[in-house]
Amino acid sequence: MVAANTNRKSRARAEAAGRSHDPEGVRRDILAVATEEFADNGLSGARVDEIAARTQTSKRMIYYYFGDKEGLFVAVLEAAYGRIRAIESDLDLAGMEPAAALRTLTEFTFSYQNDNPDFVRLVMVENIHKGVHLARSEKIQAVNVSVLAVLRDIYQRGVATGAFKAGLDVIDIHMTISALAFFNVSNRATFSLIFKRDMASRAALARRRKAVADTVMGFVRPD
Amino acid sequence: MVAANTNRKSRARAEAAGRSHDPEGVRRDILAVATEEFADNGLSGARVDEIAARTQTSKRMIYYYFGDKEGLFVAVLEAAYGRIRAIESDLDLAGMEPAAALRTLTEFTFSYQNDNPDFVRLVMVENIHKGVHLARSEKIQAVNVSVLAVLRDIYQRGVATGAFKAGLDVIDIHMTISALAFFNVSNRATFSLIFKRDMASRAALARRRKAVADTVMGFVRPD
Amino acid sequence: MVAANTNRKSRARAEAAGRSHDPEGVRRDILAVATEEFADNGLSGARVDEIAARTQTSKRMIYYYFGDKEGLFVAVLEAAYGRIRAIESDLDLAGMEPAAALRTLTEFTFSYQNDNPDFVRLVMVENIHKGVHLARSEKIQAVNVSVLAVLRDIYQRGVATGAFKAGLDVIDIHMTISALAFFNVSNRATFSLIFKRDMASRAALARRRKAVADTVMGFVRPD
Amino acid sequence: MVAANTNRKSRARAEAAGRSHDPEGVRRDILAVATEEFADNGLSGARVDEIAARTQTSKRMIYYYFGDKEGLFVAVLEAAYGRIRAIESDLDLAGMEPAAALRTLTEFTFSYQNDNPDFVRLVMVENIHKGVHLARSEKIQAVNVSVLAVLRDIYQRGVATGAFKAGLDVIDIHMTISALAFFNVSNRATFSLIFKRDMASRAALARRRKAVADTVMGFVRPD
DNA sequence: TATGAATGAGGTTTCATTCAT
DNA sequence: CATGAATGAAACCTCATTCAT
Numbered sequence: 001m002v003a004a005n006t007n008r009k010s011r012a013r014a015e016a017a018g019r020s021h022d023p024e025g026v027r028r029d030i031l032a033v034a035t036e037e038f039a040d041n042g043l044s045g046a047r048v049d050e051i052a053a054r055t056q057t058s059k060r061m062i063y064y065y066f067g068d069k070e071g072l073f074v075a076v077l078e079a080a081y082g083r084i085r086a087i088e089s090d091l092d093l094a095g096m097e098p099a100a101a102l103r104t105l106t107e108f109t110f111s112y113q114n115d116n117p118d119f120v121r122l123v124m125v126e127n128i129h130k131g132v133h134l135a136r137s138e139k140i141q142a143v144n145v146s147v148l149a150v151l152r153d154i155y156q157r158g159v160a161t162g163a164f165k166a167g168l169d170v171i172d173i174h175m176t177i178s179a180l181a182f183f184n185v186s187n188r189a190t191f192s193l194i195f196k197r198d199m200a201s202r203a204a205l206a207r208r209r210k211a212v213a214d215t216v217m218g219f220v221r222p223d
Numbered sequence: 224m225v226a227a228n229t230n231r232k233s234r235a236r237a238e239a240a241g242r243s244h245d246p247e248g249v250r251r252d253i254l255a256v257a258t259e260e261f262a263d264n265g266l267s268g269a270r271v272d273e274i275a276a277r278t279q280t281s282k283r284m285i286y287y288y289f290g291d292k293e294g295l296f297v298a299v300l301e302a303a304y305g306r307i308r309a310i311e312s313d314l315d316l317a318g319m320e321p322a323a324a325l326r327t328l329t330e331f332t333f334s335y336q337n338d339n340p341d342f343v344r345l346v347m348v349e350n351i352h353k354g355v356h357l358a359r360s361e362k363i364q365a366v367n368v369s370v371l372a373v374l375r376d377i378y379q380r381g382v383a384t385g386a387f388k389a390g391l392d393v394i395d396i397h398m399t400i401s402a403l404a405f406f407n408v409s410n411r412a413t414f415s416l417i418f419k420r421d422m423a424s425r426a427a428l429a430r431r432r433k434a435v436a437d438t439v440m441g442f443v444r445p446d
Numbered sequence: 447m448v449a450a451n452t453n454r455k456s457r458a459r460a461e462a463a464g465r466s467h468d469p470e471g472v473r474r475d476i477l478a479v480a481t482e483e484f485a486d487n488g489l490s491g492a493r494v495d496e497i498a499a500r501t502q503t504s505k506r507m508i509y510y511y512f513g514d515k516e517g518l519f520v521a522v523l524e525a526a527y528g529r530i531r532a533i534e535s536d537l538d539l540a541g542m543e544p545a546a547a548l549r550t551l552t553e554f555t556f557s558y559q560n561d562n563p564d565f566v567r568l569v570m571v572e573n574i575h576k577g578v579h580l581a582r583s584e585k586i587q588a589v590n591v592s593v594l595a596v597l598r599d600i601y602q603r604g605v606a607t608g609a610f611k612a613g614l615d616v617i618d619i620h621m622t623i624s625a626l627a628f629f630n631v632s633n634r635a636t637f638s639l640i641f642k643r644d645m646a647s648r649a650a651l652a653r654r655r656k657a658v659a660d661t662v663m664g665f666v667r668p669d
Numbered sequence: 670m671v672a673a674n675t676n677r678k679s680r681a682r683a684e685a686a687g688r689s690h691d692p693e694g695v696r697r698d699i700l701a702v703a704t705e706e707f708a709d710n711g712l713s714g715a716r717v718d719e720i721a722a723r724t725q726t727s728k729r730m731i732y733y734y735f736g737d738k739e740g741l742f743v744a745v746l747e748a749a750y751g752r753i754r755a756i757e758s759d760l761d762l763a764g765m766e767p768a769a770a771l772r773t774l775t776e777f778t779f780s781y782q783n784d785n786p787d788f789v790r791l792v793m794v795e796n797i798h799k800g801v802h803l804a805r806s807e808k809i810q811a812v813n814v815s816v817l818a819v820l821r822d823i824y825q826r827g828v829a830t831g832a833f834k835a836g837l838d839v840i841d842i843h844m845t846i847s848a849l850a851f852f853n854v855s856n857r858a859t860f861s862l863i864f865k866r867d868m869a870s871r872a873a874l875a876r877r878r879k880a881v882a883d884t885v886m887g888f889v890r891p892d
Numbered sequence: 893t894a895t896g897a898a899t900g901a902g903g904t905t906t907c908a909t910t911c912a913t
Numbered sequence: 914c915a916t917g918a919a920t921g922a923a924a925c926c927t928c929a930t931t932c933a934t
């Protein structure tokens with residue numbers, strides 16, 4: 001994931017000289033800044049100049065590494081999806097009871113999205129663009145949707161123990177979790193403005209997280 | 224979706240003079256086109272030139288009526304919110320049994336959003352912009368959120384009859400309905416791409432609408 | 447070909463105010479400057495900034511009228527071809543004896559190309575680009591190659607009178623004339639440098655024009 | 670102008686170290702690629718990056734050997750002119766009858782240019798640049814224009830035998846040959862497009878080569 | 893010598909907005 | 914009111930060239 005072939009000494013020298021010689025570092029720097037700018041302003045709204053200015057490097061390097069603005073956006077998307085999938089893979093819910101596992105997964109999802117509004121906003125931006133960048137990215141396409149496997153395992157165990165209603169579609173459950181978690185970030189601005197509802201405070205998040213988890217549990221609950 | 228209410232007289236006058244002379248018609252024409260353009264491309268992505276080109280009138284008129292691009296966007300938002308609120312107010316659920324009423328309201332919401340993706344996309348765009356235009360618009364602010372009244376009535380009746388669990392927050396219920404309905408449109412591109420799931424066909428919509436309604440009913444169901 | 451609908455008074459006013467309101471004039475101004483720049487520097491070598499600077503108008507207007515740099519180049523080509531075809535059409539050689547007519551046509555062609563090096567250089571540039579802009583231009587494609595009709599008439603009369611050898615291809619004759627006329631401009635720089643030969647002075651042009659005409663006459667001369 | 674200063678010792682060292690060590694090979698590789706790129710795209714149109722990419726070596730080497738882009742272009746021109754002069758010198762026409770010799774020389778020239786369009790195109794490019802690179806190159810300047818000597822010999826013998834008309838200028842004859850041969854390549858794109866004439870097929874080339882030779886023979890033919 | 897990384901200057905193009913008639 | 918023309922600022926992107934290792 002990182003450079004590694006630059007020893008500490010030479011890097012120090014390079015930095016002193018004003019050149020980094022840490023290509024991976026440069027890439028990561030650009031991606032970090034671009035993630036914020038695209039999440040904040042959208043694809044058309046983000047400014048390459050602004051991204052460059054907030055970077056340790058120059059505009060020229062952005063084009064060197066990413067080709068053009070859209071290439072940079074694709075890379076930003078890939079990185080963002082990569083992060084969440086990496087975490088989803090790490091969740092260890094196999095040892096928990098089905099009901100507890102599902103509640104935990106739901107609450108984790110809710111918390112992750114609320115803790116990472118940039119991810120949510122990037123996904124919104126990409127949806128405004130009809131998913132064309134995602135479609136073009138082989139990397140993301142190849143991402144294996146590990147969350148479904150996790151969820152399937154939980155659900156099947158739950159059905160077996162009688163904790164969950166049979167006959168549900170795992171993707172439906174996942175969509176329900178996602179929708180409820182996502183909305184709290186994606187629509188916060190308009191919803192909280194119209195309904196005068198705090199959606200961002202620690203207390204509000206805790207309340208809503210519980211409501212969301214309850215909703216999901218209600219959905220799978222046997223009649 | 225638009226026009227149609229230009230009265231015969233003014234149109235006749237306009238045609239006679241060879242000019243349009245239908246200020247309201249001009250406004251509506253511009254708004255209709257701008258709605259599509261903003262919904263399709265976002266605020267920064269939409270082009271004033273393109274909007275003007277697709278209009279019966281000229282760029283000058285856009286500035287004449289709406290001041291600037293943001294003014295036009297605000298007007299587009301206002302019109303979009305106006306339409307949905309008008310319809311929500313028209314729903315007559317007071318005579319229905321609480322459970323049936325809630326299911327109907329949920330399904331209506333789901334269908335409306337899926338039938339009006341432009342509305343959903345405009346709301347996404349406005350959320351990308353942190354709701355600043357909504358906040359600036361007095362008209363939208365003033366819109367009274369009739370849906371809450373409708374929902375509150377249903378919920379209270381349901382609690383009274385024992386059909387619903389007591390102690391829930393009506394805004395929570397509304398948020399749940401909205402989130403589930405909204406997501407199916409807002410995240411369709413990325414979600415269907417990643418999970419290879421059809422979300423737009425008539426059958427898929429019917430299935431999902433039922434799942435969404437079930438989820439909401441599950442949430443309010445007494446233990 | 448020109449504006450015409452701007453009366454003198456209003457144009458004077460406009461110019462005083464710093465705005466021209468003479469779209470055709472603006473177009474012609476841009477085309478004139480661009481013709482020189484493209485002829486001097488080629489397509490890639492020419493600078494839109496430089497063209498704009500030498501114009502009465504701004505860079506922005508170039509894009510307004512011509513779309514992009516290539517569009518401007520196409521327009522320049524079209525205008526250049528238009529001029530030479532217009533003149534060719536005006537030549538009145540039908541009344542001359544075949545031999546005199548052919549000599550006159552050849553000398554005219556030679557003189558025109560030497561008097562209009564920009565035309566020759568534009569054609570060179572376009573050939574470096576494999577004719578893609580010409581191919582794209584409907585206007586040029588449609589230009590009817592009047593010169594062939596003129597030449598055919600002369601040739602047929604000459605064959606009839608026995609002045610010319612029979613069995614020649616008119617396009618071959620035209621190609622011969624063109625090649626000999628063109629080369630004197632197109633290859634002047636390298637040829638005169640290598641062979642230390644003056645190719646631009648009035649005397650040199652007169653000498654060469656005669657040699658070219660003699661060559662053409664020799665080609666059609668009966669055995 | 671550049672390079673050539675790698676002494677034997679360093680080359681030996683380089684070879685021992687397992688690197689390329691064939692400076693001449695590297696130079697030739699670069700020149701071959703650059704010839705194509707400049708011929709295809711012109712001086713401004715050619716891309717140093719593209720040349721480097723198509724080379725076995727790196728961009729650094731281009732600058733090492735040729736100084737800069739223009740230096741490379743000069744070297745390309747020098748090599749191209751060097752090739753044609755070398756061949757012209759090898760022609761052995763002294764033993765042929767004057768008329769046959771002149772026809773042979775003309776047909777050779779025609780064929781060479783048609784077989785080597787890159788040479789023709791480079792000369793076009795250099796002429797677009799007014800011959801400044803040629804003027805700057807001592808090597809090309811020094812090239813002795815052997816073709817003139819060959820031609821002079823043929824012409825004088827022909828005048829002596831009465832086969833050719835007296836009083837012609839040898840450079841004029843050469844220019845006529847060059848013009849007719851050159852045009853068939855240089856103006857092929859535009860001419861064949863406008864006059865719908867095939868100029869590249871084997872048959873078309875044979876036909877035109879004969880017409881060109883006939884033209885030249887007609888020019889020198891006694892009255 | 894060889895390579896990928898870096899750079900600055902400048903190139904082309906776009907956009908919201910305004911003006912003149 | 915209506916229209917095409919005009920504008921300036923700033924956006925995206927490219928290029929020849931150089932540097933560090």
